[in-house]
């Protein structure tokens with residue numbers, strides 16, 4: 001496979017910067033841009049008949065699944081359970097005949113994800129695989145494949161595959177909502193228009209890179225970093241923490257902002273940066289109170305938000321990364337980019353092997 005870094009220092013940087021382009025390809029595959037509709041290939045089951053969705057994956061792909069869970073619930077009013085593939089496969093989860101299982105995998109070869117797919121099929125469920133490698137084992141064995149068109153991903157830490165997984169899952173969730181009569185035609189057009197804006201919004205988000213590079217100096221001195229978010233930005237907080245620990249070896253944890261007072265608040269002092277991923281929304285005020293709790297204990301906040309959020313958050317010791325305003329549905333795709341850049345710039349400063357972090361493998365084909 002011949003892929004080079006172009007003008008970038010690392011594959012990871014190249015892959016972060018490619019995202020506006022590859023997500024446009026992925027959306028181009030699933031959206032009819034003139035009619036503003038989602039166009040999926042024929043499914044081997046009737047979406048109107050299903051009563052449950054199980055989602056399973058590992059690592060970054062799992063967090064894409066956790067974000068999609070919110071979308072399937074909101075757009076299609078379907079109950080969803082998302083679980084780590086290494087748990088799912090051994091839990092003897094009862095899987096009903098009217099449910100489907102969605103597995104998500106960049107490589108399509110992850111052992112636990114493959115075993116989960118096989119388990120779901122043995123239970124008589126139909127399976128959908130969201131995969132980046134179309135020739136992979138998972139792609140071959142699933143009843144239906146929804147490819148992510150991210151192109152080859154070389155950096156061990158997944159970036160562009162993640163946002164393309166989100167794009168694919170968002171299309172599937174909107175389509176499911178339409179088929180089930182939960183979303184109207186107008187809702188679909190509105191959501192499709194929002195998705196069509198993502199490449200441009202991502203290009204804007206990448207312009208934060210110099211600011212993030214400056215901020216990484218503080219982060220590179222931290223021993224622990226906490227990431228907080230609510231709603232779909234909660235799994236993104238988990239992904240942010242995963243990314244930082246994978247490539248910079250700084251301990252990081254992601255938490256639902258509302259859980260702060262149930263534990264992690266005990267850790268907060270002036271040495272602990274807290275990254276808050278919070279576009280302005282109907283529960284933004286709640287996140288502001290969480291930030292006040294952090295600030296009262298001397299914690300330093302890095303708030304990733306938009307202008308309205310920045311104007312409302314009057315909290316001490318805060319640095320703000322400001323993104324354009326955008327519909328809530330697309331925020332996890334766009335906010336993923338500053339989150340990836342935080343990890344990337346911190347790791348570069350620490351001098352780690354960004355593309356090949358110690359002890360990690362791109363594809364985990366053994367248990």
Ligand code: G6P
Nearest residue numbers: 059060061105106107110158361
């Ligand atoms: C490894 C990689 C991660 C990836 C995970 C799942 O841990 O280092 O970047 O998210 O496997 O891989 P998959 O290919 O199934 O998405």
